[in-house]
Amino acid sequence: MKNEKLLNLLNSSSVLISFVSFVLAVLVSGVIMLLSGYDPLYAYSIIFEGSLGSLRAISNTLIQATPLIFTGLAFMIAKKATMINLGVEGQLYCGALVSAIVGMTPLGLPGFLHFIITLVSGVIAGALAGAFIGFLKVKFGSNEVITTTMTNFIIINFCDYLVNYPLKSEGAVAQTDSMLPETLLPKILSSYQITYAIVIAVIAAIVIKFILDQTRFGYEIKVVGLNMIAGETAGIHVKKIMMLGMSLSGSLAGLAGATHVMSVGKRFISGFSPGYGFSGISVSALASDSPLGIILAGIIFGALKTGSMYLNMSSKIPTEFVSVIQALVVIFVSAPLLIKSIIGLDRKPKGGK
């Protein structure tokens, strides 16, 4: 009886699936740690302390969470429009590079205007990069998983070329010149590093929720996502939805890059992203594609990341455990049947197995 109730809950509630998936991923990683001779309880307690144990730790966690919220939203919105956007990473680079260039160039404009243009130009760069993938899909039928993977390499290498040659600032490091102070996002509290980027991330999530729930475009995305043929029959331009979805996804990725250089980097530095775009896949999976859930999921993975860096300073435990957890979350969340069988709920109600 109790099992049946739990099973019904699992069927209805994606939150529970996500929760169980996350716990399982943490447990599996813990077992790997144990087998390789580390103490998982110690590791997780240090991660907790390093990510949430003090105001400074929380500030660092939110800084790490910010790009993840954006990239999680970016992956999610494309997925709703039936596109798997593995190109979030490349689109993020586009946004970061363009924002950094606009931000370091004196335009002779009032500071606030320059700030806005810096932010918006990054968003547009990301949107164009996303729209390009949508265009290839709609016009030529190119599989977006492959085109995004290829464009990631092309974009990241090209950015690398730019900051190593034409845009390189003085000195040994491959980076652009510093951005002008008026184009940077202000800090929330003067003694901590955290900036208003996190506020923009939260607003973005709310706006996306509004778009999905309250607008015609959101409705059409949902219909197309559920049943493409039905959508077409109902008169929805599926190709337009794919294009718009990819543009919106790209603009969120661009926003991730723009806010990152405008708060953390203060310039474009070669290889600045430790795979924020790919972590977005895990974030959107853990949130089971709910916009507000992505805020929480972004903070959870941001905390893991921050905590693991703290852990790395105080012990020899490799930080890659966090990446393993992220990857396992993607797999577990996508396999509700697997989750049910692991926690023993797949048995038929009557008679043995």
Add this chain to the structure above:
Amino acid sequence: MSILNQLPGILSSMLFMSIPLILAALGGVFSVRAGIMALGLESMILTGAFTAVVGSYFSGNAWIGLLCGIIGGMFFGLCHGILCIRYKVNQVISGIGLNLLATAATTLLMQIIWGNKGSSESVESIPIRLSFLKDIPIIGDIFGTQSILLLFTIILVILGWILLFKMPFGLRLRMVGENPKAASSVGIPVKRMKYIGVLICGALAGMAGAYLSIDNLNLFVRDMSASRGYIAVAIAILSRYNPIGVLVFGGLFGLSDAIQIYAQGYGVPSQLVQMIPYIVTLVVLTFGVKNIQPPAGVGEHDDE
């Protein structure tokens, strides 16, 4: 330095670079023909590369390394199969999840075994080259330094073609990919055939990975598959899921890799030339795939 003098060298690099692409794409063909998308190829190559180095490191024997590479690839192939067939996971998501897992897990294990997250220690690499061809003019320049795995690759492509198109097994496999319900109704064990498809895929991709780590090099480097799994998927599509086509397109993409290596020798910034293979893939895929349809049953879950 005329281009003609360079040609044997370029062709030789082309063969070097196309071996892993051909092997992995051949694996992809078997997977897709059985109705399972091959987007997890990247994970199978990377794991194969890693387990090959681990095998060679602990045994001191490169052949055991090669075997471990094949097993490692098959393990991820099996994972992909279990997720897609048994647990009915979206095949794209399963592939991507496994790719993420392979990157994370190999980096983690590398750090645990060798205490370094950039590259492993050097291990024994596969020693046999086709050196008996070395004294023949021109041919020797092209083939003399190639690995024995080149020979294996060509044999496997031919065997793969015979298996898929000339044997009852291939007919059954293709039927499972096209129409699992019909296949099931004539008594073909659909799930078993699908598992065989992904296992062959994993074995070949694992071998591709082993070639990268213990033949082309003698160590494992973080993310050394460098998206070859995705390029291999593109090759499998362009070849219309035919092993012979894989040979042709694998060679073409190998050539783009070879040009990249040569262009670096002429002082072009490495970041720019490294873009070449990816641009080639993007362009060829964009203009080359119209009207190419995968088998009709790909991506579907058969309910019982």
